[in-house]
Amino acid sequence: MAKELPLLGAALSLDMLAHHRDWIVADQRDLELQSFCWPNATDADLRKMVARAKDLLDGYTGRLGLHGPFTSFNIDCADPEIVEIIRARMLRVLEITAELGGDQMVIHSPYTLWKEADLEQNPANAFIQVERVRYVLTPVIERAEELGVTLVIENCEDITPNLRVELAAKMKSEAVKVSLDTGHAQFMHRSCGAPPVDVFVHAAGAALEHVHLQDIDGYGDRHWHPGEGTIAWHLVFKALGKLPKMPRLILEVNDEIGVRKGAEYLESLGLAR
Template sequence: MAKTLPLLGAALSLDMFAHHHDWILGDQRDLELQSFCWPNTSQAELQQMLTRAQGLLEGHTGRRGLHGPFTGFSLDCADPEIVTVIQDRMLRTLECCAALGADQMVIHSPYTMWKESDLQANPASGFIQIERVRFVLTPVIARAETLGVTLVIENCEDLNPALRVELAARLKSERVRVSLDTGHAQFMHRRLGAPPVDAFIGAAGGALEHVHLQDVDGYGDRHWHPGEGSIAWHSVFKALGRLPKMPRLILEVNDERGLLKGARHLIESGLAR
C-alpha cells in the first residue's frame, strides 16, 4: 500500500487566511494564525480580531494553533518585573487559543550562540537558564494544561538541536513539546556550523509536534518559499518520515499571498499534498 503523503498547513495573518480560505478549508488543512502575538494590539482590537477569526473558521475542522508572543523578550528573562509582562502576554494569547479552538501555541527558544558558548565554559549556567525559563513559564504551563494547549518551543538562534528538546523535557509537562523552523536551522547551519536541518529533526524525535516550512539561502532568515533557497527538502521529508508521528507541517513564508508557490514545489516534488 502506498504511503499517504503528509498534508501541508499554513501560518497566516487573518487577512491572508481570508485570501487562502478555500485552500485551507478545501482539504481541512492545519492552520496557525499569526495575528494574535503582537504587543501593540489593544483589548478592543483583540476582541474584534477574535470575532473575525471565529467567522472565518466556521466549517474548519483541521487542527489549529496560534503563534505566541516573542517580541522584545527571551524566555530566560531574569528581571522579575519584565517576567510579569511576558507572562501576561502569553496568558492573553492562551485565552485567544481557547476562544478559537486552538490546541498549539508556538514560543521561541531562549538559546543563542552566546548562551550556548557560555554553557560550555560554565556548565552551571545551563541549570540557571532552565530555572529562569521555568520561573517565566510556570503559570503559562499551568494555564495551557487547563486549556489543553501544547506549547511548542521553536528553534531560532539554536546551534545545538538537543538543547531545547532537553529544556522541554525538564519542564515536565505533557503540554510542552518542540517546534522546528527549517529556515532557522538552515541559517545556523550555513552561517555558524550548526547541524543540517534533518539532524534537527532527528534530535527532536517524538517531541517534535510542529514544523515551520520556509527556505533560506543561508545568509538571513528569508522565509522564502520552499524551493527558492538551499534546503535539501528530500532529506527533510525523509527525516520527518522516520518520526513516530508526523508533526504539523506549517508553511511560514513572508510572501503569504503567494503561499501556494512553495506548496506546489513540495507537492510536485512528491513530498507532500
C-alpha cells in the first residue's frame, strides 16, 4: 500500500488565518500562529488578540503551535537582568499557547558562526553555553512541562546540524525538541559551508517535531515559496520520510496571502498534500 503523503500546514498571522481559515480547517492542517511573538504588543493588545484567535479557531481541531519571542535576544544570554526579561517574554507567549489549546512553541537556536568557531578553539565554552541556556530556560521548560507544551529549537545561523539537537537533549526534558527551518539551513549551506538541508533532517532524527518550509537562493533569509529557490525538495522529503514520525510541516513564507502556492508546488511534485 502506498504511504499517505504528509499534510502541509502553515505559519500565519491572525489576519492571514482569517483569509485562509477555510483551507486550514477543511483538512485540520497544522497551524502556527505568528502574531504573538513581537515585543511591541502590550498586555491589553495581547488580550484582544487572544480573543480574536479564539474566534478564528472555533471549529479548528488540528495541531496548534505559536512562534515564541526571539527579537533582540539569545537563549544563551549571560546577563541575569536581561535573562529575567527573556523569561518573562517567553512565559507570556507560553501561557497564551496553552490558553489557545496549542501544544508547541518555536524558539530560536543560540548558535552562530562566531560561537561555533569559538567552541572549536575552546571546548570548555561548549559546556558554558549549554549551562547558560539551561539557566535561561529552566523556568520556561518547567512551565512548558506543566502546560503540556513542547519547545522546539529552530536553527537560525547554525552551521553544525547536530549542535542544537544535542543542546535540546541536554535540557533533559521531553518538553524540549527540535525544529528545522529549511531556508535557514540552505542559507548557511550556500553562504557558510554548512551541509545541505537533508543532512539537517538526518541529524535531528526522532527529535525533529517541527519544520518551517521556505525556499531561498542562498542570499538572505528570503522566505520564498517552495520551488522559487534552490532547495532540493525531493531530498528533503526523502529524508523526512525516513524519520520514525513525520514532524509538523509548516509553510513559512513572506507572501502569506499566497501561501497555497508553495503547497500546490509540493503537491505537484507528489511530495505532500
